[in-house]
Amino acid sequence: MNRKSSSSKVGFDSKILLKLIVIVLLAVAVHQMWNYLKVAREERDRENLQIIADSKAAKEKAIAEAYEKRASELAARREARGNSSSANSRSPQKVETPKESLARLRSKLKSGSRVEMPIGSVRKGDADYFLVEEPMTWPAASTFAEDHGACLTVPTSDLTWLPSDLTKDRSFWIGAARSGSDAWTLVDGTAWVPDKGIAGSGQFVSMGEGGSLSHGDETILHPFVMQWRNDGSNPGELNSQLQATNESLKGSAPVFPPGTVSLGDRHFLNVFRPVSWDEANKFAESAGGNLMVVSDVEEASQLEEITKNLRSTEKIWLGGFLKDDHWSWVTGEPWKKAKWGAGASASRNGYALITQPIGGWNGLDADDKATGFIIEWSDDAAKSSGTVAPATPGNGVDGLVAKARELVVAADQKRKDALAANIKKLKWDLDAHIRGLTKSENELWGPQAELLKECVEASRLQPQEIRDEEIEMSQYMNTLVDYHTEKQNSIDDQFIKEAGFIRDSFIVKMTEIQEQANASGQIKIVTDASKLIDGSRSLEGWVKGFGLVFKPEST
Numbered sequence: 001m002n003r004k005s006s007s008s009k010v011g012f013d014s015k016i017l018l019k020l021i022v023i024v025l026l027a028v029a030v031h032q033m034w035n036y037l038k039v040a041r042e043e044r045d046r047e048n049l050q051i052i053a054d055s056k057a058a059k060e061k062a063i064a065e066a067y068e069k070r071a072s073e074l075a076a077r078r079e080a081r082g083n084s085s086s087a088n089s090r091s092p093q094k095v096e097t098p099k100e101s102l103a104r105l106r107s108k109l110k111s112g113s114r115v116e117m118p119i120g121s122v123r124k125g126d127a128d129y130f131l132v133e134e135p136m137t138w139p140a141a142s143t144f145a146e147d148h149g150a151c152l153t154v155p156t157s158d159l160t161w162l163p164s165d166l167t168k169d170r171s172f173w174i175g176a177a178r179s180g181s182d183a184w185t186l187v188d189g190t191a192w193v194p195d196k197g198i199a200g201s202g203q204f205v206s207m208g209e210g211g212s213l214s215h216g217d218e219t220i221l222h223p224f225v226m227q228w229r230n231d232g233s234n235p236g237e238l239n240s241q242l243q244a245t246n247e248s249l250k251g252s253a254p255v256f257p258p259g260t261v262s263l264g265d266r267h268f269l270n271v272f273r274p275v276s277w278d279e280a281n282k283f284a285e286s287a288g289g290n291l292m293v294v295s296d297v298e299e300a301s302q303l304e305e306i307t308k309n310l311r312s313t314e315k316i317w318l319g320g321f322l323k324d325d326h327w328s329w330v331t332g333e334p335w336k337k338a339k340w341g342a343g344a345s346a347s348r349n350g351y352a353l354i355t356q357p358i359g360g361w362n363g364l365d366a367d368d369k370a371t372g373f374i375i376e377w378s379d380d381a382a383k384s385s386g387t388v389a390p391a392t393p394g395n396g397v398d399g400l401v402a403k404a405r406e407l408v409v410a411a412d413q414k415r416k417d418a419l420a421a422n423i424k425k426l427k428w429d430l431d432a433h434i435r436g437l438t439k440s441e442n443e444l445w446g447p448q449a450e451l452l453k454e455c456v457e458a459s460r461l462q463p464q465e466i467r468d469e470e471i472e473m474s475q476y477m478n479t480l481v482d483y484h485t486e487k488q489n490s491i492d493d494q495f496i497k498e499a500g501f502i503r504d505s506f507i508v509k510m511t512e513i514q515e516q517a518n519a520s521g522q523i524k525i526v527t528d529a530s531k532l533i534d535g536s537r538s539l540e541g542w543v544k545g546f547g548l549v550f551k552p553e554s555t
Contacts, residue, residue, distance in 0.1 A: 102130065102148065109149035112232030121228075122166055128228045129153060131166050135221035138204035139259065139272045141173050142187065142236070150226035151175050151187045151236020155194075159211060162225060169209045173224035175236060176205040177258030178215075180267060185258050188235035189244030203259050218259075218270070219309050238271065242287035242375075249288045249377075256377065257287070263302045266378040268292060270306060270316070277352035277366035280317040280373035281330065290381070291319030292374040295333040303355060306374065312358040317373035320353030322346065322363060325524050326396065327353070331381035338521015347524040361521075396513055397528050404506040405546050408499055412548045415495040419459040419488055426461065426484040427453055433476055448472050452481070460552065461485050492551045499543050503536055510536075 096104075098120035105118055114128070121130040136144060138152075145151050152175030153159065159174070175187035176194075184192040184205075194213060198205060202217035216222075234240070241257040248255040256262075260269045271283065284291045294300050307316065319330040327335050327346070340346060341360030346353075351363035354370050364370060430449045434442055448471055455465040461484060473481065510529050517525035536542045540550045 098130070099133075102132075106148050109228065110147065112149065112234075114228060114230055114232060117228070124161070126230045128230070129162065129166060130226045130228075131172065131223060132226060133223050135223055136173075137218050137221060138173050138177065138216075138224075139218055139270070141222075141224040142175070142258075143273055145224070145226045146234070146237055148226065149232075149234055150228045151234055153225040153227040154186050154188055154236075155192070155207075156186070159207065162207065162211075166225065167223070171206050171208040171214070171222055173222045174205055174207050175227070175258070178203045179256045179258060179260050180262035183255070185255050185260075187241065187258055189241050189248075189255065189257075191253075191255050203261070217309055238273070238283070239286065242283060245377075246286060246288035254377075261306050263305065264298075266299075266302065266376060266380070268302070268306050268377075269375045270310075270372060271375060272372040274369040274371060275317075275373065276369055277317050277321070277364075280370070281319075283373070284319075284375045287375055287377075289375045289377040290330050291317060292376040293319045293329045293331050293333055293380065294339075295329060295336055295380070295384075297337065300337065300339060303374075307355065307357050310357040312356070314372065315354045315356055315362075315364065315370040317370045318353045318355055318361075319376070321366065322349055322351045322524060325349065325398070325528060327522055327524065331384075333381060333384045335522065336520050338523070340521060340523055344523065347527050396517075397510070397525055397532065400506065400509055400513065401532065404502055407502045408543060408546050408548065411495055411498040411502065414498075415491055416459065418491040418494075422484055422487045422491065423456055423459045423461070426480060429480050430477065433474075433480070445474050445477065449477065452477065460488055496539070496543075496551060500539055503539055503542055507533055507536055 096119060098118055101119040105116060108116070109118075117123075117128050118130050121128045123129075130150070132141070132144065142152055152173055153162070154175045162172075176184060176192055177187075179185035179191070184194060186192045194205075196213060198213045198215050200214040200216055202215045202220065204218070204220070205213055205215045206220075206222050207213055228234075235244075238257075245254065245256055256267050257269050260267050262268075267289075269287075271280075275283070281291055292299075292303065294303050303318075307314075310316070320327055320335070321330070322328075327338070329335060339360045341356065341362055344360065344362045345351070346361070346363035348363065348365075350366055352366040354362050354364045356362060430452065434446050434449050437445060451469060451471050452466065452473065455462050455469065455471070457465075461481065463481075463485060466481065510533050514526055514529035514533070517523075517529060535545065543550045
């Protein structure tokens with residue numbers, strides 16, 4: 001074996017070793033690199049996953065926020081639409097109608113303002129005209145017009161334009177009516193002579209196609225045309241009409257208000273407006289008339305005639321009033337007759353007279369408001385003045401009661417005087433008796449006589465008191481007591497007899513008053529008389545009713 005061979009083997013081994021070392025180092029490096037890469041890759045994967053998660057969360061958040069924003073915007077829009085719809089429902093935009101315009105302007109028009117006129121009104125010359133399409137009776141239409149500062153249109157000039165320009169060829173009321181049997185008058189208080197014939201019958205005038213005229217009664221319903229003067233005046237007011245009539249009464253040809261009914265020499269006007277009795281009376285007086293008086297059968301028939309077309313619910317003031325328990329007429333005419341309805345309330349002072357078309361007469365508190373009243377123009381009051389004095393309480397129920405009281409009180413005073421005389425005589429007789437006795441008898445009976453004199457009250461001997469005091473009396477003293485006791489009883493009996501005569505006469509005369517009152521319709525007097533007659537049935541109660549003693553017990 002040589003050295004060369006040994007050396008060659010060692011060198012191989014070093015190279016191999018070196019290679020192995022390099023391989024190991026490379027392997028370690030690769031392994032480390034691989035681990036590093038693995039860790040880096042895992043880190044990167046985690047980062048990518050986080051990025052993806054964060055991106056997803058951000059996207060979802062953005063979507064949620066966008067959704068919420070959209071939902072909020074939609075809710076706001078719905079709310080806005082709801083508020084707009086609500087506002088529109090509360091305040092609808094609509095065009096004012098002529099009727100609404102008229103109602104809105106009523107107070108201004110009535111005060112005389114003509115700055116703004118109702119929608120649909122037409123101006124011609126110095127006046128404005130307006131059609132009220134709601135049909136009414138002529139009196140109701142006239143009152144409605146006055147309440148709006150207007151009057152029914154006055155035909156003082158050609159009104160043929162109205163049917164074509166305003167009323168569309170419909171019939172409508174105008175401000176003209178009868179003023180009595182043959183005359184016509186306008187609502188402004190002036191007489192009217194129509195230039196053409198008027199068809200139909202009734203008090204009130206209407207206009208139709210082509211300006212034709214007709215008339216009807218207070219039951220007919222028509223539309224009507226109101227007229228306003230541009231200067232704000234309104235001669236068609238009821239006050240103006242009545243004052244114009246009052247002025248015309250001074251002349252030879254009176255002009256009564258439109259709608260006046262003439263029956264014989266009397267003129268009557270139905271006025272339909274709710275007023276108290278005092279207010280109605282003032283209206284009548286301002287017209288130179290009076291509230292209607294129904295003092296005889298003829299006037300009662302006339303009342304039926306002028307109220308025959310009224311509704312059954314109407315309550316109309318007449319010129320009667322109840323004062324001091326007695327029904328009277330405002331003119332002083334005698335109250336002769338009445339037509340009270342069944343169950344009429346007519347017995348309370350402060351009541352005034354109403355008539356009801358169905359139901360007859362009744363009483364109503366004068367401060368209440370009836371539905372209307374009747375004005376009368378006539379000479380009845382002047383004709384009856386000084387001929388028949390109206391009945392008064394002084395010569396009726398109250399007068400008779402006062403007279404009966406006077407007579408009974410006088411009889412009672414006569415009784416008192418007789419009783420006083422009787423006691424005076426008793427005491428005189430006792431004194432005379434005692435003076436005639438012996439001294440011993442005087443000493444025995446004198447004190448007893450003095451005690452006896454004390455048993456007197458209101459000029460009457462008191463037998464029970466004599467017994468209670470155990471007063472001893474001589475035979476003569478006992479005779480005197482018996483006599484004067486009987487005397488005072490006789491005096492009481494005489495008073496009762498006289499009171500009975502007075503009471504019987506009272507009943508007879510009160511019955512006459514009751515019958516007369518019943519015939520004349522003085523229902524309050526009838527009621528009062530009945531109560532007084534019933535209250536006098538018991539003589540004792542009747543006498544005690546005057547505050548007097550009937551008959552004390554004497555035993």
